[in-house]
Amino acid sequence: AAGLVAGAAGPAAAQQGSGPLQVPVWTREQGEGIASPAYGVPSAFEKSVIRKPRTPPKFPTAASTGTPLQHLHGIITPAGLHYERHHAGVPAIDPEQHRLVIHGLVERPLILTMNDIARFPSVSRLWFLECSGNTPQWTGGSAKWTVQETHGLISCSEWTGVRLSTLLDEVGLKPEARWVLAEGADGAAMTRSIPLDVVLDEALVAYAQNGEHLRPEQGYPLRLVLPGIEGNMSIKWLRRLKVGDQPFQSREETSKYTDLMPDGTARQFTFVMETKSVITSPSGGHQLREKGFYEIRGLAWSGRGRIRSVDVSTDGGATWRPAELQEPVLSRCLTRFRVPWTWDGGPALLQSRAVDETGYVQPSRQQLVDVRGVNSQYHFNGIQTWKVAPSGEVTNAA
Amino acid sequence: AAGLVAGAAGPAAAQQGSGPLQVPVWTREQGEGIASPAYGVPSAFEKSVIRKPRTPPKFPTAASTGTPLQHLHGIITPAGLHYERHHAGVPAIDPEQHRLVIHGLVERPLILTMNDIARFPSVSRLWFLECSGNTPQWTGGSAKWTVQETHGLISCSEWTGVRLSTLLDEVGLKPEARWVLAEGADGAAMTRSIPLDVVLDEALVAYAQNGEHLRPEQGYPLRLVLPGIEGNMSIKWLRRLKVGDQPFQSREETSKYTDLMPDGTARQFTFVMETKSVITSPSGGHQLREKGFYEIRGLAWSGRGRIRSVDVSTDGGATWRPAELQEPVLSRCLTRFRVPWTWDGGPALLQSRAVDETGYVQPSRQQLVDVRGVNSQYHFNGIQTWKVAPSGEVTNAA
Amino acid sequence: APLGIGHPATQAEIALWDIDVRADGTGLPPGRGSVAQGREIFAQTCSACHGEKGQGAEADALAGGKGTLATAKPVKTVGSFWPYAATLFDYVNRAMPFTAPQSLSPNEVYAVSAYVLFLNGLVPEDASLDAKSLPKVAMPNRNGFTSDPRPDIPPVARN
Amino acid sequence: APLGIGHPATQAEIALWDIDVRADGTGLPPGRGSVAQGREIFAQTCSACHGEKGQGAEADALAGGKGTLATAKPVKTVGSFWPYAATLFDYVNRAMPFTAPQSLSPNEVYAVSAYVLFLNGLVPEDASLDAKSLPKVAMPNRNGFTSDPRPDIPPVARN
Numbered sequence A, B: 001a002a003g004l005v006a007g008a009a010g011p012a013a014a015q016q017g018s019g020p021l022q023v024p025v026w027t028r029e030q031g032e033g034i035a036s037p038a039y040g041v042p043s044a045f046e047k048s049v050i051r052k053p054r055t056p057p058k059f060p061t062a063a064s065t066g067t068p069l070q071h072l073h074g075i076i077t078p079a080g081l082h083y084e085r086h087h088a089g090v091p092a093i094d095p096e097q098h099r100l101v102i103h104g105l106v107e108r109p110l111i112l113t114m115n116d117i118a119r120f121p122s123v124s125r126l127w128f129l130e131c132s133g134n135t136p137q138w139t140g141g142s143a144k145w146t147v148q149e150t151h152g153l154i155s156c157s158e159w160t161g162v163r164l165s166t167l168l169d170e171v172g173l174k175p176e177a178r179w180v181l182a183e184g185a186d187g188a189a190m191t192r193s194i195p196l197d198v199v200l201d202e203a204l205v206a207y208a209q210n211g212e213h214l215r216p217e218q219g220y221p222l223r224l225v226l227p228g229i230e231g232n233m234s235i236k237w238l239r240r241l242k243v244g245d246q247p248f249q250s251r252e253e254t255s256k257y258t259d260l261m262p263d264g265t266a267r268q269f270t271f272v273m274e275t276k277s278v279i280t281s282p283s284g285g286h287q288l289r290e291k292g293f294y295e296i297r298g299l300a301w302s303g304r305g306r307i308r309s310v311d312v313s314t315d316g317g318a319t320w321r322p323a324e325l326q327e328p329v330l331s332r333c334l335t336r337f338r339v340p341w342t343w344d345g346g347p348a349l350l351q352s353r354a355v356d357e358t359g360y361v362q363p364s365r366q367q368l369v370d371v372r373g374v375n376s377q378y379h380f381n382g383i384q385t386w387k388v389a390p391s392g393e394v395t396n397a398a
Numbered sequence C, D: 001a002p003l004g005i006g007h008p009a010t011q012a013e014i015a016l017w018d019i020d021v022r023a024d025g026t027g028l029p030p031g032r033g034s035v036a037q038g039r040e041i042f043a044q045t046c047s048a049c050h051g052e053k054g055q056g057a058e059a060d061a062l063a064g065g066k067g068t069l070a071t072a073k074p075v076k077t078v079g080s081f082w083p084y085a086a087t088l089f090d091y092v093n094r095a096m097p098f099t100a101p102q103s104l105s106p107n108e109v110y111a112v113s114a115y116v117l118f119l120n121g122l123v124p125e126d127a128s129l130d131a132k133s134l135p136k137v138a139m140p141n142r143n144g145f146t147s148d149p150r151p152d153i154p155p156v157a158r159n
């Protein structure tokens, strides 16, 4: 159902306040048998909980969809709701045919099958992935935006695969090695250059997500996952790793994913996703039905490590209260925060502000704009404001 | 694809060893557009990774399916592959119509809607659920069984909901309160009595699983989740909680879920799922294709807390090596363990043995049988043996 | 302090859901049913799955199994295993007949319970049961249950 | 020590996948193409999406935008923004035309790259480019990129 806190309500519940509880039909019959279906799907009553593009894309294969954070709980994103960003659509790759080539400045260039890759020592990590284009609020967005539209290009999964460093040990790096080009097998043959420090910092060549094999939209059968780094670099449908002595200067790291400053220069290789947080409930599109107790819930994350604390304000930043962080608080993973709130029926401005273990404090939009102007497009991590009207309507106040 | 380590291989890969890598068709075209589908599904190449009953059930609505552990990685079970155990099938409950009644020995009996429940303070926990009927190996099972058939009635999810203790605070327990009857809204109106110590030990009234709302098979829109306790007690489709001063002695805690001993008496209220582990790769049905390096991977868990250590043997228990435990190691959650292994091409007997933070050591089958005989049906947590033949075939040796 | 969420539940509102019957019979509704009435209902409504005499068919045996619990092939039935007769009423009332749960009237549930108990030799053929008499039916395995002694496996040295 | 998994890769085996072209032109294949040839290919294969003169249509503008980077409406194109001409070859070669990636011959990619550079006024109309000349095309925004100075927001006291 749309939003437990609120959301578009259905017709007034037939049961409540209208006399005795009835024994519903589903208690008087057998339900569906096992394995119907054998790979389960959500309840038909949850059919509005889906990924959506913010606006209808001109090219549906070069577009994105956001995760419906307003409907989610905890920190795991179900794979079916993981945000999407494709540049040539989702290829349907036969894993038997797929290969990973590792070459360049290495001693023993290799071709690996999926069966080969599965044999290497593996690790699992709970990490978020966020598109650096998430949250296009440099000049404030539409009042109608939900958190799916403002912040939906983030998701969090348990990734399993081989450390990229394990594979590089297998091929043997030459001394001049400094950067690795990663290339996809999709129709964009998507390429990004990754510096060796990012490669050696736990980066995974992943084949599984939330237990099962990767979903096609997340790179089946093989992808990079670079923790804390802008999502575009975690190359999906990974087919090739070429070691070099300098960045390759691909279109994705020159024309795109560079951050334009007010003076017309652009920052390049802005990799890390800085500390950020957002309240997911109540949030844009929610409707509070009555005064009283609510729990304010949200997500916080940092590409530089663990979240140390999150403060919440209900008066637009005039006063702040510390939120409770749900354990385990993991590095470069989503952290769920919560704070109790009694809505008095008046107007309110809900904000959250995260601090990570490095001491970095999530900035306000104005602080970001003061330094970066409004054209830098990527890496917006400013404080989000949701406006609660006396009617209970919740809207985006950027 | 069926098992990365091995599994039924497809036809010899067309690419490998047969000259230059070709540019596949999926690199020469656009793939599928975004949101196709808007709620994602696995690759068509993974269609064999599904839940299955061990044998065709007489009554498909009073039956179970196992999680395909041999295909999974890490600790999260995707909701679509969560094991199933139903007694009257899966009801299709309209969340707007659903109610939770809390009454009995309480001060303020309540009827709660799903919107009401969503407003209470919430918590999220990564916990396993295991059917106490999992692993029917008292007399050894079929050599053909995969780990889905021997151990598939366990899954692990991030559950979000309200602490049962929070709801009991809301209604106010009377001093005589000792047990809580939990009742489902399915056609079995499934009922179990839960003692107060289990209720107060973090038990959740959960509405979300791995981020999204519960799947129908796991109790949509509301279920109990009792950490570390036999799965049957985590009542699905929860409609009623009645507080009493003694157990209610329902059919599910007398006729079923009691453990028959050799002397004909039966143990009742055997709640906790004791320390257990199993190697998931290589495991029954896998096929090792060549000698050399493999990683032995498995899962360990304890209903009493954290896993402290797991030892692995490749010689049927003559010698043991400590496995590496994947962090975070969480209480009453699956723990992934791994140990490197070089297969010399000879016969091998693979075993794992878990120890939990209380010091409890997973017993052998013989130790269990010596104490409990072979009729107790529930709570088998003995060490599992997989036999590797020189052909590379892996089979269940119980 | 309560958060004040939800709707107070009156007994009238929840009566149709408040169906549990405890071992001592608490919760049993008014009504009554005889073995003879039960025999007819059972033949029409239950025997297809459980066998004409409750000996089991596609579904579980409900009668028999006496003296088997300590053998290699234990047969657990209402008669051989169940500790409380009231549980039979509770279960049939909530869950049987399988394809139409909660379709029997209290009288019918009393009757069919009486018949199943009769099939197990626990009540005479002319018995008729109600809220008072049903919980008093003496069940052979009443004292067959023990509490959980686990951990019960003596730890052995780890080599 | 290597685990010995996998298959050694020879250059012959991976040649068809080894398509990357670095900023300095490393990786450019033999071949050559002129602005005139590129104009024809562009008209047939590219202009439907990018506009007849690369001014942008449903897809991005590839030309123009000069002098806009420090304004309120920056227009980032190959001419106004891209630091390296070799990147153009690399990208078109791997990803364009959108619906048939990797369908152009090296000569065709050289030609169409030459045409896009011409549209931006960066090569003369009679230019013809190859592995040697393409990377040398002087790009106006060559020095427009800086490295990442973050964290760049001065921390303010938390109230």
Ligand code: HEC
Pocket (backbone or CB within 6 Å): B059, B062, B063, B087, B188, B251, B255, B256, C042, C045, C046, C047, C048, C049, C050, C059, C060, C061, C062, C076, C077, C078, C088, C091, C092, C096, C097, C098, C099, C112
């Ligand atoms: C369509 C088949 C079917 C019919 C008809 C049916 N049952 Fe059942 N019965 C079952 C199944 C299946 C189970 C086991 C359900 C489960 O898995 O929890 C069962 C379980 C039972 C049990 C519990 C057995 C035990 O040992 O725990 C009793 C008692 C019972 N039925 C009585 C009845 C009575 C009385 C009727 C008629 C009023 C009836 N059944 C009609 C299929 C049926």
Ligand code: HEC
Pocket (backbone or CB within 6 Å): A059, A062, A063, A087, A188, A251, A255, A256, D042, D045, D046, D047, D048, D049, D050, D059, D060, D061, D062, D076, D077, D078, D088, D091, D092, D096, D097, D098, D099, D112
């Ligand atoms: C069917 C539409 C279509 C056709 C035909 C097409 N393109 Fe594109 N082009 C696109 C799209 C869409 C993108 C953006 C892709 C993405 O999102 O990564 C693009 C991107 C580009 C870019 C990068 C622009 C930038 O600023 O980063 C270049 C250069 C380019 N195309 C050149 C060409 C050339 C040359 C041709 C013909 C050989 C061509 N395109 C044909 C749709 C098309």
Ligand SMILES: [Ca+2]
Pocket (backbone or CB within 6 Å): A001, A002, A003, A007, A008, A009, A010, B096
């Ligand atoms: Ca709703």
Ligand SMILES: [Ca+2]
Pocket (backbone or CB within 6 Å): A032, A036, A037
């Ligand atoms: Ca279905």
Ligand SMILES: [Ca+2]
Pocket (backbone or CB within 6 Å): A096, B001, B002, B003, B007, B008, B009, B010
């Ligand atoms: Ca395969």
Ligand SMILES: [Ca+2]
Pocket (backbone or CB within 6 Å): B032, B036, B037
């Ligand atoms: Ca599709």
Ligand SMILES: [Ca+2]
Pocket (backbone or CB within 6 Å): C018, C019, C020, C027, C028, C029
């Ligand atoms: Ca009652």
Ligand SMILES: [Ca+2]
Pocket (backbone or CB within 6 Å): D018, D019, D020, D027, D028, D029
């Ligand atoms: Ca090349």
Ligand SMILES: [Co+2]
Pocket (backbone or CB within 6 Å): A132, A230, A257, A258, A269, A270, A271, A272, A378, A379
């Ligand atoms: Co960046």
Ligand SMILES: [Co+2]
Pocket (backbone or CB within 6 Å): B132, B230, B257, B258, B269, B270, B271, B272, B378, B379
């Ligand atoms: Co038990």
